[in-house]
Amino acid sequence: MDGRLPAVRAGAGPRRLIARLSEALGGPVRARVIVLLALVLALNSADSGTIGAVGAPLEADLGISHAQLGFFATVSSGVGAIAAPIAGVLADRTARVRLLAITIAVWGASMVVGGLAPDYLWLLLSRITLGAAVAASGPIVASLIGDLFAPGERAKIYGWVLTGELVGAGLALLVGGDVAAWLSWRAPFLGLAVLSLGLAAALWRLMPEPSRTGASRLPPATGIHRIRGLDRDQNHTPDEGREARDRHAEQAADRGREVVLGEGVPPDQDRVLRDDPNTMTFWQAARYVLGIRTVRTLIIATAIGYFFFAGLRTFALIFALDRYGLSQGLVSLVVIPIGLGAVAGTLFGGRLTDRALRRRHTRARVTVPAVAYSAAALFFLPGLLAAEIWVSIGFFTLGACCLAAANPPLGAARLDIVPAALWGRAESVRTVLQLAAEAAGPIAFGFVADELGGPAGRGGGLRSAFLIMLVPLLLNGLLLLRARRTYRTDVATAAAARPVDTTAVERR
Numbered sequence: 001m002d003g004r005l006p007a008v009r010a011g012a013g014p015r016r017l018i019a020r021l022s023e024a025l026g027g028p029v030r031a032r033v034i035v036l037l038a039l040v041l042a043l044n045s046a047d048s049g050t051i052g053a054v055g056a057p058l059e060a061d062l063g064i065s066h067a068q069l070g071f072f073a074t075v076s077s078g079v080g081a082i083a084a085p086i087a088g089v090l091a092d093r094t095a096r097v098r099l100l101a102i103t104i105a106v107w108g109a110s111m112v113v114g115g116l117a118p119d120y121l122w123l124l125l126s127r128i129t130l131g132a133a134v135a136a137s138g139p140i141v142a143s144l145i146g147d148l149f150a151p152g153e154r155a156k157i158y159g160w161v162l163t164g165e166l167v168g169a170g171l172a173l174l175v176g177g178d179v180a181a182w183l184s185w186r187a188p189f190l191g192l193a194v195l196s197l198g199l200a201a202a203l204w205r206l207m208p209e210p211s212r213t214g215a216s217r218l219p220p221a222t223g224i225h226r227i228r229g230l231d232r233d234q235n236h237t238p239d240e241g242r243e244a245r246d247r248h249a250e251q252a253a254d255r256g257r258e259v260v261l262g263e264g265v266p267p268d269q270d271r272v273l274r275d276d277p278n279t280m281t282f283w284q285a286a287r288y289v290l291g292i293r294t295v296r297t298l299i300i301a302t303a304i305g306y307f308f309f310a311g312l313r314t315f316a317l318i319f320a321l322d323r324y325g326l327s328q329g330l331v332s333l334v335v336i337p338i339g340l341g342a343v344a345g346t347l348f349g350g351r352l353t354d355r356a357l358r359r360r361h362t363r364a365r366v367t368v369p370a371v372a373y374s375a376a377a378l379f380f381l382p383g384l385l386a387a388e389i390w391v392s393i394g395f396f397t398l399g400a401c402c403l404a405a406a407n408p409p410l411g412a413a414r415l416d417i418v419p420a421a422l423w424g425r426a427e428s429v430r431t432v433l434q435l436a437a438e439a440a441g442p443i444a445f446g447f448v449a450d451e452l453g454g455p456a457g458r459g460g461g462l463r464s465a466f467l468i469m470l471v472p473l474l475l476n477g478l479l480l481l482r483a484r485r486t487y488r489t490d491v492a493t494a495a496a497a498r499p500v501d502t503t504a505v506e507r508r
Contacts, residue, residue, distance in 0.1 A: 025160065026220035033148060033218065034157065036199075036207050037141050038164025040100065043107065043196050044134050045313070046168035047076075050192065051442075054185035055318050061185060062120045069314070069446060072127055077310070077439030079131030081432045087136040088428020089282050092421065096140045101203040107133040108196030115189030135435065139427040146415050146423050147210040148218050152354065155365065155412035159350025162407050163343050169313050170339030212420070267493040274497075277421035285425040294417050294490040297483040298366070299430045302410055303437035304476045305373060308469055309403065310441030315449070319462040324389040334393060341397035342404040345372075349405030353412065362491075365413035366483040369406035374477030376402035377470045384466050403473075417490040419497035445469065 025031040051058075051072050059069055090099055107130060114126035141161065149157045172188070179187050210217075271291060280288070289295055320334055349368060356364035376399045383395030418426040448468060449461035 026218070030218045030220065032206060033144075033208065034160050036203060037144065037161045038167075039199050040104065040137050040141060040164070040203075041161060042164035042168030042171075043104070043192065043199060044137055044168065045165045046172040046192055047111070047130065047134075050172040050188045051314060054188060055314070056321060057185045062123075064120060068120070069442070071443050071446075072124065075124060075439070076127040076131035076134065077435040079128050080135035081435040081439065083132040083135035084139070084428045084431040084435060085282050085286070085425075088139045088425040088431070090136070091139040091143045091424025091428070093278070093424075095209050096144055096424075097203060097207045097209045099136060100140045100207075101200045103133045103136040104196050104203065105200040108193045108200065111189050111193035111196060115186045115193065131435075135428075135431060138431040138434070139424045142411065142415065142427040143424045144210065145411075146420060147212055148208075150217055150219070151412075151416070152357065154415055155350040155353040155357075155408045157350070158411040159347045159408035162346050162404070162411070166339060166342045166346060166404055170335055170342070265488045265492045267496040268489055271490075271493050272496045273419050273422075277419060280422075282425055282428075285422055286429050289418060289422060289426045289429050292417055292490050292493070293486040294366070294483045295414065295426070297479060297486075298410055298414055299433050301369065301373070301476050301480050302407075302430060303433045304472050304479075305403065305406055306434050307437035307441040307444075308473050310438040311445035311465070311469060314442040315445055315462055315465075319466070320389075323463060324392075334389065337393055337397050338400045342400040345401035345404035346408060348401075350408030350412075352405075353409040362488055363484045365409040365416065366480055366487050368409045370477045370480035370484075372402045372406040372477070373480065374474055376400075376406075377474035377477075380466070380470055380473075384463055384470075413487065417487065417494050419494050
């Protein structure tokens with residue numbers, strides 16, 4: 001008996017942690033879905049983070065410049081922007097989970113090619129295939145969140161899912177650089193390939209394909225125990241289970257939409273969707289989505305935010321190595337508080353927005369990101385100017401917290417103002433511009449750094465690049481304030497859209 005006791009105690013901690021996480025996420029089924037979606041975004045961002053983490057040995061081995069290093073991210077994001085429209089159409093018209101699993105497997109194969117690449121050209125070519133695979137994740141993840149979770153809690157759910165994006169980038173910077181120093185810059189790529197194949201298998205086996213009617217939404221603390229059998233409840237018959245979900249859907253209805261309609265905000269009758277979305281081509285859907293005034297503002301704001309984030313994750317470690325003269329090990333430790341700040345901001349941004357929504361602050365989903373973007377720029381500024389690393393860390397952590405806090409409410413707001421049948425294609429339009437911004441970010445940062453570096457040394461070129469790029473980030477907050485005038489009208493317009501018969505879609 002004594003020999004067994006330590007083993008039980010050793011396992012109690014992880015089990016207790018898992019139980020608490022499951023409780024926080026609303027039950028084991030919801031936890032599994034959220035974790036899987038978060039892992040999808042984690043792998044996507046881990047790839048870009050790995051480029052930054054192994055940047056120094058990669059530049060030395062292949063003899064390339066900052067601009068050429070940034071071009072890796074540019075190529076994958078640029079190809080993703082081209083492939084995103086196809087992904088959006090498929091997300092609205094096919095089985096999303098199957099498509100996601102296949103694209104993650106293709107992603108892993110591309111990482112293998114990159115890890116084994118003998119020269120710069122081969123590594124560049126691997127980024128092309130990888131970019132096409134990455135394009136599918138944004139529209140599919142958004143569409144699944146919309147159908148699996150009630151509108152009133154989507155900002156919070158987005159917060160949990162988007163932590164995967166930050167954790168993936170953070171672990172890539174934290175672990176990838178050390179692994180590259182110990183072994184080779186190729187090792188992190190091959191390691192991510194193995195993880196991606198495992199995730200593809202997990203998605204195929206464990207992720208539900210929800211109904212597009214909202215009947216498959218997962219309420220908190222659900223009793224559903226078979227994740228693929230969403231119509232079965234351990235305490236109810238199938239009919240009773242559906243009735244219980246219907247009652248929950250009524251109780252957890254879109255509070256923001258209810259408040260907007262309750263205040264008598266009229267829809268824009270000229271923009272109400274009266275056609276069947278299932279018969280619309282991608283370009284017809286794109287014209288309709290981009291005709292929504294708030295959508296245009298939110299997409300531009302999101303693209304500017306990711307433009308800065310893409311440059312940050314690509315050159316952050318190189319900047320720290322040059323600017324502060326730290327070793328690889330110390331630089332990796334610096335990433336930890338900044339990453340924790342970003343994760344805290346993501347979770348806090350979603351919860352704060354949903355709480356404000358419950359208190360009838362209907363514009364919170366655009367106000368919170370507006371304040372967050374401007375605050376991020378103001379916090380990054382003294383961090384870049386400070387000469388002491390420990391002072392910079394504090395400001396960088398606050399800046400990362402604010403930068404990350406903007407994303408969950410923006411994701412929820414985009415779903416609020418677009419009819420549900422167009423979520424996939426709307427997100428693909430957003431993905432095109434976001435990936436275009438991510439493509440431009442690293443190469444723009446690298447080019448400016450190369451041009452302004454000169455004799456300054458010690459990260460002077462990269463510091464100048466970061467300082468210049470803070471200007472659009474600061475203005476981003478002011479841009480978002482414009483959406484406060486149009487957001488509620490566009491919510492009412494989306495609510496007035498023609499109900500869609502999803503029978504044909506469900507059969508695909």
